[in-house]
Amino acid sequence: MNIFSDLFLLQRIDHLIRTRATGNPKALGDLLNISECSVYRLMERLKDQGLPIAYDKQTRTYYYTEAVIWKVEFVVGDEKLLNIQGGERNFDFFRKLSIFDRDGPDLCSAS
Numbered sequence: 001m002n003i004f005s006d007l008f009l010l011q012r013i014d015h016l017i018r019t020r021a022t023g024n025p026k027a028l029g030d031l032l033n034i035s036e037c038s039v040y041r042l043m044e045r046l047k048d049q050g051l052p053i054a055y056d057k058q059t060r061t062y063y064y065t066e067a068v069i070w071k072v073e074f075v076v077g078d079e080k081l082l083n084i085q086g087g088e089r090n091f092d093f094f095r096k097l098s099i100f101d102r103d104g105p106d107l108c109s110a111s
Contacts, residue, residue: 022062
């Protein structure tokens, strides 16, 4: 994935979480064309970066436990190339943008 694909994927995930429309991890994986295991890994990475994400077992969806805002903007000269926004709480989780980095723990292995 490239940086723009990652950013647009994050924007889509943010919208689904914000609207409590992710469904369970399998359903979210199907929506995003990734495996259920990748969903678990992705959610753990986002939480590690400071996003207040939780899963509601009763309604079977991910949600934010507090208001969130994120904004990314690329500008060259006077021309805005890309602007992605969302939410209400500032945080910096773009330090490690490669959200599908495979070096993390295997969250899908049986413990």
